[in-house]
Structures are given as C-alpha cells and as structure tokens.
Amino acid sequence: MIAAQLHSIGDPTHLRVEEIPTPEPAAGEIRVRVRAAALNRRDAFITRGLYPGIALPCTPGSDGCGVVDALGAGVEGPRVGTEVVIDPMLGWGPDRRIWADGSGILGMPHPGTLAQFVCVPAGNVHAKPAHLDIAHAAALPLAGLTAYRALITRARLRAGETVLIPGIGSGVQSFALLLAKAVGARAVVTSSSDEKLARARALGADVTVNYASDPQWFKTLKNAATIDAAIDGSGGETFARVLDLVRPGGRVAIYGGTGGDAKIRPFSIFWKQLDVLGSSMGSPEDFRDLLALVSEKRIEPVVGALYPLAQVVAAVERLESGANFGKVVVTLE
Amino acid sequence: MIAAQLHSIGDPTHLRVEEIPTPEPAAGEIRVRVRAAALNRRDAFITRGLYPGIALPCTPGSDGCGVVDALGAGVEGPRVGTEVVIDPMLGWGPDRRIWADGSGILGMPHPGTLAQFVCVPAGNVHAKPAHLDIAHAAALPLAGLTAYRALITRARLRAGETVLIPGIGSGVQSFALLLAKAVGARAVVTSSSDEKLARARALGADVTVNYASDPQWFKTLKNAATIDAAIDGSGGETFARVLDLVRPGGRVAIYGGTGGDAKIRPFSIFWKQLDVLGSSMGSPEDFRDLLALVSEKRIEPVVGALYPLAQVVAAVERLESGANFGKVVVTLE
Numbered sequence: 001m002i003a004a005q006l007h008s009i010g011d012p013t014h015l016r017v018e019e020i021p022t023p024e025p026a027a028g029e030i031r032v033r034v035r036a037a038a039l040n041r042r043d044a045f046i047t048r049g050l051y052p053g054i055a056l057p058c059t060p061g062s063d064g065c066g067v068v069d070a071l072g073a074g075v076e077g078p079r080v081g082t083e084v085v086i087d088p089m090l091g092w093g094p095d096r097r098i099w100a101d102g103s104g105i106l107g108m109p110h111p112g113t114l115a116q117f118v119c120v121p122a123g124n125v126h127a128k129p130a131h132l133d134i135a136h137a138a139a140l141p142l143a144g145l146t147a148y149r150a151l152i153t154r155a156r157l158r159a160g161e162t163v164l165i166p167g168i169g170s171g172v173q174s175f176a177l178l179l180a181k182a183v184g185a186r187a188v189v190t191s192s193s194d195e196k197l198a199r200a201r202a203l204g205a206d207v208t209v210n211y212a213s214d215p216q217w218f219k220t221l222k223n224a225a226t227i228d229a230a231i232d233g234s235g236g237e238t239f240a241r242v243l244d245l246v247r248p249g250g251r252v253a254i255y256g257g258t259g260g261d262a263k264i265r266p267f268s269i270f271w272k273q274l275d276v277l278g279s280s281m282g283s284p285e286d287f288r289d290l291l292a293l294v295s296e297k298r299i300e301p302v303v304g305a306l307y308p309l310a311q312v313v314a315a316v317e318r319l320e321s322g323a324n325f326g327k328v329v330v331t332l333e
Numbered sequence: 334m335i336a337a338q339l340h341s342i343g344d345p346t347h348l349r350v351e352e353i354p355t356p357e358p359a360a361g362e363i364r365v366r367v368r369a370a371a372l373n374r375r376d377a378f379i380t381r382g383l384y385p386g387i388a389l390p391c392t393p394g395s396d397g398c399g400v401v402d403a404l405g406a407g408v409e410g411p412r413v414g415t416e417v418v419i420d421p422m423l424g425w426g427p428d429r430r431i432w433a434d435g436s437g438i439l440g441m442p443h444p445g446t447l448a449q450f451v452c453v454p455a456g457n458v459h460a461k462p463a464h465l466d467i468a469h470a471a472a473l474p475l476a477g478l479t480a481y482r483a484l485i486t487r488a489r490l491r492a493g494e495t496v497l498i499p500g501i502g503s504g505v506q507s508f509a510l511l512l513a514k515a516v517g518a519r520a521v522v523t524s525s526s527d528e529k530l531a532r533a534r535a536l537g538a539d540v541t542v543n544y545a546s547d548p549q550w551f552k553t554l555k556n557a558a559t560i561d562a563a564i565d566g567s568g569g570e571t572f573a574r575v576l577d578l579v580r581p582g583g584r585v586a587i588y589g590g591t592g593g594d595a596k597i598r599p600f601s602i603f604w605k606q607l608d609v610l611g612s613s614m615g616s617p618e619d620f621r622d623l624l625a626l627v628s629e630k631r632i633e634p635v636v637g638a639l640y641p642l643a644q645v646v647a648a649v650e651r652l653e654s655g656a657n658f659g660k661v662v663v664t665l666e
Contacts, residue, residue: 098582098606154606235599249431257599264597266568266590269611273431273487276609278602 002332003115004312006108007057009049012316015060017309023111025072025119032084032125036138037113037309038063039319039328040171041258046108047316055109061330062088062106064113065128065138075122083128086113086120087287088142096283105142105281113138114312116332123284129295139301139327140294142281143171144179147231148290149282150253151176152183155229155275159184164221164230164245166238168205169196171327172255174302176231177203182297188225190217199325203302221245234259248272255279302326309333335665336448337645339441340390342382345649348393350642356444358405358452365417365458369471370446370642371396372652372661373504374591379441380649388442394663395421395439397446398461398471408455416461419446419453420620421475429616438475438614446471447645449665456617462628472634472660473627475614476504477512480564481623482615483586484509485516488562488608492517497554497563497578499571501538502529504660505588507635509564510536515630521558523550532658536635554578567592581605588612635659642666 001022004015025031043060045051068082078084090110093100106112106120128137150172151157163180165173168189180187181204189205191197192212200208207224211217221227222245229251230242236259239252243264246252252274269276282290293299304326307315312330319328334355337348358364376393378384401415411417423443426433439445439453461470483505484490496513498506501522513520514537522538524530525545533541540557544550554560555578562584563575569592572585576597579585585607602609615623626632637659640648645663652661 095582239599249428254599254603256603261596261598263594266572266587266595269609270587270589270613271611273611273613274609276602276607276611278605278607278609280603280606 001116002309003059004061004309005057005059006047009047009054009056012044012047012313012320014047015313015316017312022117023119025070027073028075028122029072029119030068030075030122030125031070031117031119032064032066032086033069034064034066034113034116034118034332035134036065036332037061037330038139038171039315039330040142041319042105043107044316044320053109058108059111059115060107061112061114063138063141064118065134068125069117072122078125078127083134084125085128085137085141086118087124087126087145087284089145089281089284089287090121090124092283096285099281114309114330126287126291129291131295131298132300135303135306135329135331136301138329139171139303143175143327144290144294144301145282145287146255146279147172147175147179148293149286150255150279151179151229151231152289153282153286154277154279155231155251155253157183157185157229161228162186162188162225164188164227164242166190166230166232166242167234168200169193169325170233172233173231174203174326177205178299178301179293182293182299186225188221188227190221196325229253231255235262236260237262240264243268243274243276246272246274251275251277253277253279303329305329306331334449335642336392337394337642338390338392339380342380342387342389345377345380345646345653347380348646348649350645355450356452358403360406361408361455362405362452363401363408363455363458364403364450364452365397365399365419366402367397367399367446367449367451367665368467369398369665370394370663371472372648372663373475374652375438376440377649377653384441386442391441392444392448393440394445394447396471396474397451398467401458402450405452411458411460416467417458418461418470418474419451420457420459420478420617422478422614422617422620423454423457425616429618432614447642447663459620459624462624464628464631465633468636468639468662468664469634471662472504472636476508476660477623477627477634478615478620479505479588479612480508480512481626482619483588483612484512484562484564485622486615486619487610487612488564488584488586490516490518490562494561495519495521495558497521497560497575499523499563499565499575500567501533502526502658503566505566506564507536507659510538511632511634512626515626515632519558521554521560523554529658562586564588568595569593570595573597576601576607576609579605579607584608584610586610586612636662638662639664
C-alpha cells in the first residue's frame with residue numbers, strides 16, 4: 001500500500017510517500033481502508049521531533065475516515081464496506097478522569113491514517129455520521145474529541161452560558177465554536193485576522209474581537225460579555241489573559257500550550273474561585289457523546305483545505321502556516 | 334469598650350488599643366462579647382495597606398469566640414450567655430460556587446473581633462464546639478473555613494488519598510493537615526524548618542520533607558508518594574512545583590498567592606488533566622460542615638501563641654515573622 005512515512009526528523013519535508021506492506025488486522029482489530037485523513041499539530045510536531053518518544057520509521061496521522069476492509073479474529077462487526085470514523089485514542093482504560101498507563105494516540109508509534117490502510121482496535125471504529133461526507137467526517141475525530149472533552153465534559157458548558165474561544169481558526173477552536181452553538185451557548189471569539197473573525201461569525205460566533213487591530217481588545221471584551229467559561233490551547237500570555245477575563249465562579253479548560261509557559265496571577269484563580277481544568281484527548285464515552293451530538297445537531301466540521309496524499313508535505317506546511325481556518329484534510333484513492 | 338483601632342496605614346505598629354463606643358446590634362444582628370480573637374494574614378495586610386478598599390478608621394479581626402451578649406430585633410437565639418464562634422464570611426449569598434456581589438469578610442470595613450464587643454448577622458453565630466476552650470475555638474473560623482472549602486469542598490479529598498501540604502506552619506496549612514487526617518487521608522508536608530516538620534509529624538503528617546536542607550527535595554517527594562491532591566496558598570514557585578508533583582487526574586486547590594505571580598507549564602495541567610481549583614473563604618454550608626467535622630472528630634486547632642489585646646502589635650508582628658506554627662490568638666477580658 002501507499003503511505004506517508006517519516007524516516008528521520010527535521011521538518012515536514014522529511015515525510016515521504018512510498019510503498020510499504022499492507023498491514024494485517026490482529027485479533028480484536030479492524031482494518032479500515034482510509035479514504036480521508038485530517039492533519040493535526042501533532043503530526044507536524046512529530047516531523048520536527050517535538051513530541052515525546054518518537055519511534056522511526058512511522059506513519060503519522062490520527063484522524064481517518066474510510067470503509068471497513070477486514071475484520072481480525074474475534075471481531076463481529078461492523079460489516080466490511082461500512083463507512084466509519086476512527087477514535088484516535090488508543091487504550092484509554094476504565095477511568096473516565098484520566099487515561100491509563102500505556103495508552104496512546106493513533107499515528108506514532110501505532111501506524112496512523114496517512115496510509116491506504118490502517119488497523120485499529122475494533123472498539124475504536126464507529127459508524128460515520130450519516131449527514132457527513134468522507135472528508136468532513138475525517139476532520140472530526142481528534143479535534144472534535146479534544147474540543148468536546150475540554151468544553152463539554154470538563155468545562156461543563158451549558159445552554160445560555162457564554163464561552164470565550166480565543167484564537168479562533170485552529171481545528172480544536174473551530175470545533176469548540178460549533179459545539180458551543182450546538183449546546184445553545186453564546187460564543188465570544190478572538191483572532192488577529194478579520195477574515196477568520198468573519199468566518200467565525202458565519203459559523204455562529206456572537207461576539208468577535210480582533211486583538212491585533214484593537215489595542216483596547218481586553219477592555220472591549222470585558223465590556224462585551226460576562227464570560228462563564230473559556231477554552232484555551234495556547235498557554236502563554238493567552239492563558240493568563242483568559243484567567244483574568246472569566247467571571248467569578250467560572251471555568252477555564254486548557255488542552256494545549258503551544259504558546260509556552262504562562263506567567264499567571266494566582267489571585268485570578270483563587271479570588272474568583274475558578275475551575276482551571278486540564279484536558280487531553282478524550283475517553284471512549286466522550287467520543288460516543290461527540291458523535292451523538294454531531295449527528296443530532298447535524299454539525300458540519302470546518303474543512304479549510306484538501307490535498308491528495310501525494311502532496312502531504314504541502315498539506316502539513318499549510319497546517320503550520322496558521323493561515324488555515326478549520327481542518328486540513330488529506331484524501332486517498 | 335476597648336478595641337484595636339487602625340487610623341492610618343503603614344505597618345502593625347499603627348494599631349492602637351483605645352476606647353470606642355460599644356456597638357448596638359441592628360435588626361437581625363447579634364452582639365457577641367469577644368473572649369478571644371485569632372489573627373490572620375489579612376489583618377497584617379490591612380495595617381500595611383495591602384488589601385483592596387481599605388476604609389479607616391477600622392477595627393480589624395475576622396476570628397472571634399465569645400458569648401452572646403445581646404440580640405437585635407427579630408433575633409430569637411441563641412440565648413444570651415451562650416458560647417459561640419463567628420463565621421467571618423458576611424453575605425455569601427445563595428450560590429454555593431461563589432460569593433455574591435457586596436459580600437465581605439468580618440474585620441474591615443465591618444468592625445471586627447479585636448474588640449470587646451462585635452455585632453454580626455445572627456446567621457453567622459454558631460455554638461462553640463463543646464470540646465474546645467475559648468482560645469482554640471477562636472483559632473477555628475477563617476483558617477478552618479479556608480482549609481475546609483479548599484481541601485474538602487473544592488479538592489474533594491477522600492479517605493485513603495494522599496494530599497500534599499507545602500509550607501506547613503501557617504494557620505490554613507495546619508488546618509489542612511488536621512482536616513486531611515480527620516477524613517482519613519495521608520498527608521505529605523514540606524517546610525524549611527525541621528522544628529515545624531517535627532510539629533507536623535506530631536499532628537499526624539505521614540511524610541515530611543525539608544526543602545531547604547534537602548537539595549533533592551523534589552525528587553525525594555516524587556519518590557515518597559503518589560500525590561492525589563494538593564493545597565497551596567503561596568502561588569509563586571511553590572504553585573508551579575505543586576502542579577508538577579500531583580499525579581495525572583489529580584486536584585490542586587489554591588486559596589492564596591503570597592509568593593506572587595507563578596510561571597507555570599501549561600503542559601502539567603493539560604497533559605495530566607489536573608483540576609486546578611481556586612478557593613476563597615467558604616459558604617455558610619462549608620462553615621457548618623467544618624464545625625460538624627471538628628466536633629465529630631474532636632479536632633484541636635493549633636494555637637501557637639497567646640497575647641492579651643494590649644499587646645496586639647506584638648501579636649501581629651509574631652504572625653508576620655512566619656516563625657509561628659498554627660494560630661496567633663489575642664485574648665480579651
């Protein structure tokens with residue numbers, strides 16, 4: 001089969017599309033013929049060596065949608081030919097609060113979805129939401145799961161509340177906006193790009209603030225809304241600002257720290273009695289709940305760009321540019 | 334009556350003990366004849382102007398134990414002469430998650446307990462736990478309430494778990510140790526003082542680590558125990574270290590930030606999916622639950638020093654020295 005392979009670390013140009021053996025499903029596994037695979041920052045980080053425990057060579061790719069191709073021993077369904085999406089969280093374990101030791105994410109070291117075929121545990125394979133095409137369904141798993149757990153399971157966002165989503169445009173933040181609207185919340189979003197803010201308004205954002213062009217953006221935002229909850233994947237100064245913006249008794253979910261260390265005022269946390277809730281990936285229950293909400297509310301993941309597998313390097317570079325709104329999706333024959 | 338009065342800010346020496354009018358209880362209030370009043374950092378901060386909204390002159394003092402002296406209109410009990418402790422949280426309101434606008438803490442601007450008489454809302458007056466003398470009961474309210482809400486209500490510490498209590502010796506941290514042992518948890522405490530660690534062991538601490546004399550203290554502590562929860566009032570570097578020490582899925586309650594801003598790694602929070610839970614004072618339910626636990630488990634607050642009201646300046650200086658273990662209590666005739 002054809003797959004994207006990483007033989008050495010450096011940058012996305014180290015990815016090569018080449019022929020490797022087609023995997024056989026082990027007992028308890030399902031082989032999925034991948035039709036579309038979405039990219040995540042994790043894939044770019046791996047090409048640069050910015051991820052713990054990198055094992056080479058590897059096939060990256062955590063998000064995939066395709067059709068069931070073969071069932072390993074002991075697996076009874078779904079039937080070959082069924083259109084499915086893959087839960088990228090492997091081995092979460094029985095504790096809903098935290099993953100088990102030895103768990104991991106599909107796409108290094110476990111061979112990932114940037115390949116014509118991928119083998120995963122049967123429990124990770126779920127029917128594709130009927131209203132989504134292959135590319136949009138491929139955009140769902142990792143970003144949707146991350147946003148769902150952070151915003152709904154952890155920060156307990158409810159109808160009628162207002163959520164702050166800083167840095168709209170990334171896959172997770174775009175999902176956070178869709179999920180917030182789906183549960184009946186108001187969404188306040190920020191970006192340095194008027195174009196991204198316009199896209200966000202089209203997706204239902206209630207308040208948009210450009211922190212680059214408005215020197216008073218912090219005050220503008222404070223005056224515009226009472227923030228019940230926030231979701232942040234940046235860390236750094238954004239995280240510190242978010243802590244200052246959320247109302248007393250509010251919740252802040254944090255699922256990443258691409259902006260690095262954060263210098264925070266403990267006062268904001270203890271005086272306002274905030275819940276600051278770390279979140280990472282999601283449990284099997286979170287994934288099922290995400291799929292149920294996506295189907296019930298007919299949520300359409302945001303796909304910002306499509307590339308064939310042969311152009312996977314350009315696809316990862318597009319992701320890294322930060323210019324994209326929504327997911328970068330790689331399509332396979 | 335005689336009271337400690339602050340007419341100007343500067344430092345604890347600005348406190349004067351002088352004659353002021355005895356207050357009359359308004360409708361819904363109870364006048365308590367104060368027999369003992371414990372000090373808190375808040376009192377010291379107020380003398381230095383390090384507290385928002387200072388109104389002068391004022392009578393500091395949040396913690397008090399004494400006897401019911403007079404009932405305002407509409408108040409039916411407890412009877413005059415009953416020994417009582419005072420809940421220092423005024424006007425918390427109906428939301429258990431967060432205090433209401435306009436709430437405050439007894440002892441500035443509302444005249445406090447460093448006086449022969451204090452008038453407070455009837456709902457703030459509770460029967461003294463029977464097993465405690467006046468001085469130990471006076472040591473209970475603010476530190477006990479703060480520790481109870483942070484550790485039990487917010488961080489949900491349970492029997493069989495292990496809690497990290499850095500900087501043992503302060504009023505709140507000493508209470509945290511007592512409460513942890515009362516609910517059946519293991520307690521790991523740190524200090525720069527071997528004497529304080531010995532005191533902590535006498536109070537039931539299971540593991541003690543001196544971070545000043547052990548350059549490997551962080552590793553020592555990591556190897557000594559799996560930390561399920563932690564309680565911190567320091568902020569600064571201690572808070573950052575605590576985030577790194579708590580196990581995946583654990584909880585960190587923070588109730589203060591005397592050590593200033595904290596430079597934290599968001600990674601610790603999101604990767605381990607921590608709950609970082611701000612806490613401040615406590616609700617009426619927290620205070621009642623605290624008193625019930627104190628009575629049921631016959632908890633003895635730690636009183637480190639006793640001063641008559643005439644020596645209130647020396648008492649606040651003792652508090653500020655940091656040399657004390659437990660509460661500094663001021664006694665009144």
